Amino acid sequence: MSVINVEGLTKEYLVHHKKPGLSGSVKALFHREYERKVAVKGLSFKINEGEFAGFIGPNGAGKSTTLKMLTGILTPSSGTADVIGCTPWKRSMVHRRQISIVMGNRSQLIWDLPPLETFGLNKEMYQIPKVDFDKDLTELSELLGVDHLLKVQTRKLSLGERMKMEIIGAVLHRPRVLFLDEPTIGLDLFAQRHTREFLKDYNKRYGSTILLTSHYLEDIKELCDRLLVIDKGQMLYDGQTNQIVNKLSLHKFITVSFKQRVSPERIVALGGTIVTEQLLKMVIRVPRNNVTRLAGEMLNMLPVEDLTIEDPSIEDVIENVYSGEGIKEGEAI
Ligand SMILES: Nc1ncnc2c1ncn2[C@@H]1O[C@H](COP(=O)(O)OP(=O)(O)OP(=O)(O)O)[C@@H](O)[C@H]1O
Incomplete structure (x- = not known):
């Protein structure tokens, strides 16, 4: 059963353009120039x-921008979204009780209070029974290794410690849907791994639905079976994470060792591009649909000692997609 339904979601921002200098500031008082910026364009999933x-x-x-619309922080310009049966930007209490968002670049904890006190306020707001609150808080803070810091003023915590507290604050009311916007940003490798393990366990244990944005592909590869890739506000890929290489990569790599030197021109003439060449070993980039033919011709015509064919890594494919190389106009899913 789907708990998030998004149909044609679009968000346009009106961006004010001010001319430089004092005269620009004065003119802007009387006549403001605006430009429309489409941040999300007809997204459906x-x-x-x-x-x-x-x-x-x-x-x-x-x-x-998408996560902000799905959590009711922003209202879209057009389109619809349904999160657990509610329209997020109507901000009903039913919706707010069942969702949560963690934003890596914005604190939801009260800066001058210890996390314990912010959590206490959340307890009242979400009407969490005391027994559940005490049990969950002890368990979560121990799991994330921050139980000894609950009474320390938030402003005195390190970034990693604070992020762990933000996550605890977000899940204490056991939301059915959790939105995570860069929850591991700026964390050291150990804290990233610890946070990932916690989120994986939390998703399994409570069956909560999680939508995660992260620039760390390690987070995505380890946690997410499903992957949605967007660019310029539009969906480029929506499918299984481990299928993205098959679906979006236009190339494979052939690593070949020769018995004696082969001139690069012969490889180029067959339709390959040499990525690296070391003594008698070459790595060759080959268009996907030419791999079988090219490997066969190399084996027949050249002094090949060993040959392996490999897919590019998820990192390579995503880098190509981001640079517009791995996907052609009209091929977006
Ligand atoms: N309040 C705003 N007013 C005007 N334009 C905005 C506003 N917020 C975001 N934008 C623009 O909308 C586009 C999408 O921004 P958004 O923050 O959603 O991107 P993102 O995918 O989260 O990026 P990042 O990975 O850098 O955080 C960007 O071009 C941004 O400049």
Whole structure:
């Protein structure tokens, strides 16, 4: 059953253009010039209950804007969204009780209070029974290794410690849907791994639905079976994470060792591009649909000692997609 249904979601921002200098500031008082900026353009997708989906794209792709619409922080210009049966921007209490968002670049904890006190306020707001609150808080803070810091003023915590507290604050009321916007940004490798393990366990244990944006592909590869890739506000890929290489990569790599030197021109003449050449070993980039022919011709015509064919890594494919290389106009899914 899908718990997030998005149909034709679009968000336009009106951006004010001010001319430089004092005269520009004075003119802007009387006549403001605006430009329309389309941040999200007709996005449609569904996320099923319990899914852990990655939502990625290059800087400025529209990820945060989408999450802000799905959590009711922003109202879209057009389109519809349904999250657990509610329209997010109507901000009903039913919706707010069942969702949560963690934003890596924005604190939801009260800066001058210890996390314990912010959590206490959340307890009242979400009407969490005391027994559940005490049990969950002890368990979550121990799991994330921050139980000894609950009474320390938030402003005195390190970035990693604070992020862990933000996550605890977001899940204490056991939301059915959790939106995570860069939850591991700026964390050291150990804290990233710890946070990932926690989120994986949380998703399994409570069957909550999680939509995660992250620029760290390690987060996505380890946590998300499903992947949505957007750019310029539009969906480029929506499918299984481990299928993205098959679906979007236009090339494969052939690594070949020769018995004696082969001139690069012969490889180029066969339709390959040499990526690296070391003594008698070459790595060759080959268009996907030419791999079998090219490997066969090399084996027949050249002094080949050993030959392997490999797919590019997910990192390579995503880098190509971000640079517009791995996908052609009209091929976006
Ligand atoms: N309040 C705003 N007013 C005007 N334009 C905005 C506003 N917020 C975002 N934008 C623009 O909308 C586009 C999408 O921004 P958004 O923050 O959703 O991207 P993102 O995918 O989250 O990027 P990043 O990975 O850099 O965080 C960008 O071009 C951005 O400049």
